Amino acid sequence: MKSYKKIEWRELDNASKIFPSTANNKDTKVYRITCELYENVDPCILQEALDLTLETFPLYKSVLRRGVFWYYFEISNLSPTVDAENTPLCSPIYIKDKRTLLFRVSYYNKRINLEIFHALSDGAGAVWFIETLIFHYLILRQKDTFNGNIPKLNYKASISQKMDDSFWKNYHRQNKRGLKKRDKRINAYRIKGTRLDENRMKLIEGSLSVNEVLKISHEYNTTLTIFLTSLFLYSIYKDMPADKQNYPIILSVPINLRQYYDSETARNFFSTMNVSYNFEKNSPKLEDIIKNVNNIFRENLTKEEIDLKLVKFMSLENNSFARIIPLPLKDIVLKFADKINDHKVTTSISNIGRIDVPQEIKRYIRSFSVSVSARSPKITLCSFEDRLVISFTSPFRETDIQRTFFQFLSNKGLEVEISSNE
Incomplete structure (x- = not known):
């Protein structure tokens, strides 16, 4: 008997819904967070760090799909690849009807770039991702200097909390009575x-x-x-x-x-x-x-x-x-x-x-x-x-x-x- 893999999907949060409809080549709805280090980036170690980071940010494995009424995220088996920076700043990431991840990680000399399509996360969420990525990278890169005393990253939340739709979670219908006229x-x-x-x-x-x-x-x-x-x-x-x-x-x-x-x-x-x-x-x-x-x-x-x-x-x-x-x-x-x-x-x-x-890795940034x-x-x-x-x-x-x-x-x-x- 043929078995079918269960498809895991999630609705876009309220703020995300406008981005797939309005993204274009003039305004790609992409933003970049860059970390500049004091030494050149090792791409192999950066790839290993990215793989580790994705384990605690499963939503970043999503692709964007079109439904009958709304767009939605579908968790994929795609694996992101770290590349040397080779595209202009904030180039398009979401391509209509193309099954691709909604972020990319690149490097150039001492810089590590994280670029994200805004439907996936806002700036605060992306900062959390790149903080984790840089932590893993520097721990792997500098592990010999810690003499076995490897610092730990204080994870702020569980995986399920990171994937919350906080608009729905904090929305109260009774507040609608106090809604002012536009x-x-x-x-x-x-x-x-x-x-x-x-x-x-x-x-x-x-x-x-x-x-x-x-x-x-x-x-x-x-x-x-x-x-x-x-x-x-x-x-x-x-x-x-x-x-x-x-x-x-x-x-x-x-x-x-x-x-x-x-x-x-x-x-x-x-x-x-x-x-x-x-x-x-x-x-x-x-x-x-x-x-x-x-x-x-x-x-x-x-x-x-x-x-x-x-x-x-x-x-x-x-x-x-x-x-x-x-x-x-x-x-x-x-x-x-x-x-x-x-x-x-x-x-x-x-x-x-x-x-x-x-604190232990700040001196490298x-x-x-x-x-x-x-x-x-x-x-x-x-x-x-x-x-x-x-x-x-x-x-x-x-x-x-x-x-x-x-x-x-x-x-x-x-x-x-x-x-x-x-």
Whole structure:
């Protein structure tokens, strides 16, 4: 009698559903986390480390399949292969109707790159994966130096917890009664530029001291994230044509929901808030921008507001009519909605936060950085020890916004180390 292997599959979480429908060559929905070491990478050891890491992240063995009504993950028997870096930054990973894994690991000299299709995980989940990967790599690479005292990685959660759909787990239908009416949204200022050939991304990174940036932030009586968000608004304004200053600059800022709910998931679990500033109606001084941004952060990051954001996020999925719409029609609707939303937001800034590894292996690591596919200049940032890396990705040749941003920091007396993929 012929036996059949049981197929293991999982639904996409709520935040993931839009990415397969809207990914294209101009915006691949791929992001990269890079670890820079102090010595060149050994690809054979990196492959061994990747194999070990996958044992505790089984969802990373998934391929994306198309169902009648929704996309879904199917656990595969595919094995990822570590390769020398040979593709442009954030090149496509998900190819429609092609059975491939949704991430890749590459290396170049001292750098290890993890690139992920956003449907698989958000930045916080991916950080957890690369922390584990780098731990295994360095333990295998440096095992002779530990004299038998091999450090242990403190796993934060079980495999089942990592695979949780935390949107469903923390969603409460009774909260729907408090759902506010949708605010009237206006068109935002859109950054224009000369696109690079072949949909390539320009990456410009600035490395600074975390403590020095914190000092400047505290001079303005604010946090590092609010200070850099305000500086980004100011830098966009300085490049803004005079006849466009009646449009507000609106930044989308991701919110890591794990900070507000009981969640150890390695999948997507985030919301967003919009930070808006109209320079025609308000002062262009950085001090005044910071005051406004500080108020927006304070209003949006209460538990009540976070609960409402979660309910809004889940409302479409719980709509009976939306559930029965066939997937091809959903693709069309989501692409259309994404284009409309593109007019409502100027760009985004995302702080992945502090990346950490066991103390015993920190001396082998120089820095971490994060970059993302972009339809307009975007900022992503993260820190490791005292090293903060601010990454601008942009599809445009022009770099005036980036120059204004880093020159401001340099003029404040900060030492900024600039690098680029050009």
